[in-house]
Amino acid sequence: xxxxxxxxCLDVRDGRIxxxxxxxxxxxxxxxxxxxxxxxxxxxxxxVILDVSATLEARQAALETVRAVRRVLxxxxxxxxxxxxxxxxxxxxxxxxxxxxxxxxxxDRPAILTELAEAFGVQCTVLAIDAARVADGAxxxxxxxxxxxxxxxxxxxxxxxxxxxxxxxxILLTSWDRDGSRSGYDLMLIDAVARRVSVPIIASGGAASAxxxxxxxxxxxxAVLAASVFHDxxxxxxxxxxxxxxxxxxxxx
Amino acid sequence: MIVDRVTIVQTNVANMxxxxxxxxxxxxxxxxxxxxxxxxxxRCIVLPGVGSFSAGMQRLRSANLVDALATRIRDRRPTLxxxxxxxxxxxxxxxSAGIDGLGVVDATVTRFPASCCVPQFGWNxxxxxxxxxxxxxxxxxxxxxYRLANVPGSWSVSFADHGGPFVAAIEDGPVLACQFHPELSxxxxxxxxxxxxxxxxxxxxxx
Numbered sequence: 001x002x003x004x005x006x007x008x009c010l011d012v013r014d015g016r017i018x019x020x021x022x023x024x025x026x027x028x029x030x031x032x033x034x035x036x037x038x039x040x041x042x043x044x045x046x047x048v049i050l051d052v053s054a055t056l057e058a059r060q061a062a063l064e065t066v067r068a069v070r071r072v073l074x075x076x077x078x079x080x081x082x083x084x085x086x087x088x089x090x091x092x093x094x095x096x097x098x099x100x101x102x103x104x105x106x107x108d109r110p111a112i113l114t115e116l117a118e119a120f121g122v123q124c125t126v127l128a129i130d131a132a133r134v135a136d137g138a139x140x141x142x143x144x145x146x147x148x149x150x151x152x153x154x155x156x157x158x159x160x161x162x163x164x165x166x167x168x169x170x171i172l173l174t175s176w177d178r179d180g181s182r183s184g185y186d187l188m189l190i191d192a193v194a195r196r197v198s199v200p201i202i203a204s205g206g207a208a209s210a211x212x213x214x215x216x217x218x219x220x221x222x223a224v225l226a227a228s229v230f231h232d233x234x235x236x237x238x239x240x241x242x243x244x245x246x247x248x249x250x251x252x253x
Numbered sequence: 254m255i256v257d258r259v260t261i262v263q264t265n266v267a268n269m270x271x272x273x274x275x276x277x278x279x280x281x282x283x284x285x286x287x288x289x290x291x292x293x294x295x296r297c298i299v300l301p302g303v304g305s306f307s308a309g310m311q312r313l314r315s316a317n318l319v320d321a322l323a324t325r326i327r328d329r330r331p332t333l334x335x336x337x338x339x340x341x342x343x344x345x346x347x348x349s350a351g352i353d354g355l356g357v358v359d360a361t362v363t364r365f366p367a368s369c370c371v372p373q374f375g376w377n378x379x380x381x382x383x384x385x386x387x388x389x390x391x392x393x394x395x396x397x398x399y400r401l402a403n404v405p406g407s408w409s410v411s412f413a414d415h416g417g418p419f420v421a422a423i424e425d426g427p428v429l430a431c432q433f434h435p436e437l438s439x440x441x442x443x444x445x446x447x448x449x450x451x452x453x454x455x456x457x458x459x460x
Contacts, residue, residue, distance in 0.1 A: 074274075098268065157419060200370055
């Protein structure tokens with residue numbers, strides 16, 4: 001049977017991994033290729049690189065990061081961040097990405113999802129959604145873009161559903177409220193989106209323990225993504241998978 | 254004889270980089286081409302593939318590669334087909350009605366049942382068929398919405414389960430066709446590529 005995936009995420013700026021709460025207060029967390037290789041040895045099922053560079057020049061440098069990671073990585077690599085066109089995607093895929101994640105560009109111009117799916121296949125096309133609760137406690141989420149600075153007013157579950165109809169083969173679902181909070185994934189958000197789409201969902205934002213990951217997988221996520229938990233060395237991917245297996249979740253061992 | 258070079262069919266769609274990197278890590282030189290003569294004569298061919306069945310076949314037709322590929326597979330010459338590459342060997346696919354495949358595997362590609370999470374993204378356990386000599390039990394990385402339910406004929410067939418059994422790989426001598434991505438299947442995939450290269454080395458006849 002298909003196993004659940006554990007995915008370390010590398011937020012990369014200027015060729016280095018950075019970490020911080022909601023992308024402010026960024027701190028250096030190492031070399032991407034070295035980290036990616038280490039996570040692979042620990043049993044990571046996939047690696048996600050999100051390029052959080054602000055400038056065009058830095059984005060070109062990100063291609064070199066993707067090449068360096070690809071050279072050492074024999075598991076799937078998803079790359080996102082700043083991607084606007086099919087030509088951008090083609091560059092990332094040629095550099096060694098297996099999938100590309102598109103976020104703000106898809107909100108601005110949803111047709112890009114169809115273009116990516118037609119050019120490279122739905123299995124290459126990941127829709128990244130940053131979702132924030134409309135009000136504390138309310139089971140309603142709106143899509144936010146531009147690193148959280150723009151609230152679109154668009155319902156996140158509706159957008160996920162539309163994105164899949166347009167060609168997304170996977171949803172990378174980040175809770176903007178929980179990101180960096182260490183309070184666990186937004187389980188209601190995962191459940192709300194899982195009810196609307198049949199493609200895999202990668203849960204993101206808020207993970208601080210294996211228990212958080214078990215909960216997300218039980219709520220309909222097919223994969224769990226985390227960054228700081230792994231970068232800080234609190235847990236290895238192997239530790240997390242052991243706990244998942246003990247909880248009865250099918251994982252690759 | 255050691256295989257120190259493989260030739261990848263240049264399909265102009267994604268995933269060339271991952272396949273290339275996997276072979277380079279094994280110390281094997283990778284060249285890519287869409288020249289029919291080179292693909293007919295190369296010692297070891299890799300047919301990668303992502304994207305749709307119709308786009309893949311259209312690409313093979315426009316580059317005039319259909320005969321070269323079909324012939325070398327019928328002749329059981331060293332060939333590795335990956336993901337869509339496996340599906341292109343078949344008669345046709347539900348994904349693209351009315352489009353003929355290479356027709357060297359007498360089967361129709363069908364979509365996973367509606368009850369499944371589709372696309373299948375992730376690691377699934379492969380159960381090697383009794384006759385399989387290249388595949389070992391283990392986890393392989395899959396990324397597909399369509400698959401073969403079974404394959405007739407002389408092929409040795411390995412299965413995995415996603416909404417019921419489906420074909421994970423088929424093998425006949427130095428011809429290996431995988432629904433999964435060996436280049437993305439960590440150490441298990443690396444070891445499979447090594448065994449395939451060793452098989453190719455033992456089977457290669459000078460052209």
